[in-house]
Amino acid sequence: MVGFSSQFSRRKFLLTAGASAASSVLLKGCLGNPPDTTNAPSETQQTPVANINPADAPETTQIKLGYIPIVEAAAMVIGREKGFFAKYGMTEVDVSKQANWASARDNVVIGSQGGGIDGGQWQMPMPHLISEGIITNGQKVPMFVLAQLITNGxxxxxxxxxxxxxxxxxxxxxxxxxxxxxxxxxxxxxxxxxxxxxxxxxxxxxxxxxxxxxxxxxxxxxxxxxxxxxxxxxxxxxxxxxxxxxxxxxxxxxxxxxxxxxxxxxWKFHPEEYLAIRADWVEKHPKATKALLKGLMEAQQWCDKPENREELVQICAQRNYFNVPVAVLTPPYQGNYEMGDGQPAINDFKMGPLYWKDDIGNVSYPYKSHDLWFLTETLRWGFHDGKIKDIDQAKQIIDQVNREDLWREAAKEAGFDADIPTSTSRGVEKFFDGKTFDPENPQAYLDSLAIKRI
CATH class of the missing domain: 3.40.190.10 (Periplasmic binding protein-like II)
Incomplete structure (x- = not known):
């Protein structure tokens, strides 16, 4: 914990942490699900006996990860259900459904020891904003971005x-x-x-x-x-x-x-949602962090195989996860989208959710250049009353929050060397309207935009 649980109870935090702002964003889960603090094993769950070198054994086998029941969370669900986390010694990964993004935010501030969560799935740049106390009523809770969960979707x-x-x-x-x-x-x-x-x-x-x-x-x-x-x-x-x-x-x-x-x-193959965990948990459990990442990487690779998509849908559709009909989840996982309004349907596997690789490179790796785009957009729209003042400050925050080094170490130890990017930047990004974002010159991107607050 970061000096929080000793001062405030969860009840006090929920009553005081940005009450006026939170009231406008206390959302129900993306599919209308209630919060779920238990995660009973399903009929698909596989938990193989871990065969870990004692020198690599994680410091703990437990972690509590929050998620919202949408396709961004699928690799975390598969990591648990198919035994990929357990394979690397993380045999007690609790994947806990959150009522909404505001609840996930509040729960990570409290931490698992206070009845909350250690980390999990996040829209960006929530981990950066939580680390800076910008959306937590000034309470800074340092977090580490560890992996991208998905593109598209x-x-x-x-x-x-x-x-x-x-x-x-x-x-x-x-x-x-x-x-x-x-x-x-x-x-x-x-x-x-x-x-x-x-x-x-x-x-x-x-x-x-x-x-x-x-x-x-x-x-x-x-x-x-x-x-x-x-x-x-x-x-x-x-x-x-x-x-x-x-x-x-x-x-x-x-x-x-x-x-x-x-x-x-x-934005073709854009960055989407991420795995981020409290910094104090990662610093206390570096081996467990890398074990979790290895399991996530294998789950992401499994998710991307077309022959596994039917089983993925069957698992995620279950009541204790997304709680939706199989027929609802199946089309996007096939890359099939009926657009409506006289538009042609989209039938392209690569237009649907991707978890490990796309036509540009690795999906799972957390590029710092993508973090920079999210914070540049934050500047563009003048969010948070200037608490993030400029590009230089944004870069400093990214260097504190983004732990792509841990992703690289985990990928190398797991034998995924061929899929490790050579740079923390994916390079120039292109948008449908012809605009480009060069992470070497974010100001040029801002200058090119006609509608902005900055």
Whole structure:
């Protein structure tokens, strides 16, 4: 713990930690699931006897990882269920369902010893913001980013009432329609995401801004629970939604709306959600950290094999994990997306969730250049009242939080040398609207953007 549990109980923290801000983002789980602090073994779980060199034995066999029941969490679930964590000595990995992102944040501040979690799945840059105390009421809880969990798996959905209005990947021709929505409907065009100032907020902001829409003035952009958002799309009070799989399938299949774009179209093979753990846990358990990473890497490799996708769906769909019908999870794991609104369907395995490798390189490795993009976007939109002041400060935070060195060590020890990147940068990133992000010159990226706060 980082000087927290001795001062505050969990109850006090939940009452005092950013109460006014938290009230707007206390979301239900991405599929409407309640929190689940137990994780009973399922019929698929495999726990082989660990055959570990005593010198490499982890300091502990236990860790509690939080997750949100969406496809980003699948490799953690598979690591537990298929015995990949146990293979490296981590025989007691508790993969604990969180009610929402705010609950995950609060639980990692408390830590597992206080009834919370040691780390888990995160939208970016939550680990950096938690480390700096920016979204934890000033309470700094140092965290380490250890691996990227996934690429792809997200998109922007638009309500049925907007069919035929040009709200697809490029909305530049629909900008006047969106900006003029209030004059004809009595309210601004309203869009939602699941948590402010992180991944899904960034994706929909980029999409709007690329089409000439200022997400802070031309529309209402809010953090709203997914179930409430979808109901609003159904009854005509919500217009767009930044969402992750398997929501796109449900939205189109139930004729609630259409998919304007997949994030894989906005930014090909983009960074998505990450594994991050409290720094004090990692520093106390360096061997256990690398054992966990090795198990995660094997799980990610298993997840990417097409022949394993059917079993992956069967495992993740179970009640104690995602609690959704198999039919809902199957299409994205095949790379099949019905887009709606007269758009051609997408049938491409590589447009769906990928966990280990894509056409650019390794998915699991946590590139520092990707952390830099997330914090550059934080600067772009003027988030957090200037607590992150400039690119130099962003780089300093990344160097403290990103532990790609541990990923490299674990990959080498596990024999995955061929998949270890040669640089902490993936190089220049390209977006659908022609913009580029060069991590060697983030300011040039900011300067190229027409809509920004900085």
């Amino acid at each position: 997200n998109g922007v959905a638009v309500a049925q009432i907007h069919q035929g209005k040009g709200l697809n990947l490029d909305i530049s021709n629909a900008a006047d329609y969106i900006k003029g929505f209030q004059s004809s409907n009595g309210r601004k065009f309203k869009a939602a995401h699941t948590f402010p100032n992180v991944n899904q907020d960034f994706w929909i902001r980029y999409w709007f801004a690329a089409g000439g829409i200022d997400p802070d003035s031309d529309i209402d952009l809010l953090a709203v629970p997914p179930a409430e958002t979808v109901q609003g799309m159904r009854n005509g009070t919500m217009d767009a939604f930044s969402t992750g799989d398997p929501w796109p399938y449900r939205i189109v299949a139930d004729k609630i709306g259409h998919m304007a774009a997949l994030t894989a179209q906005i």
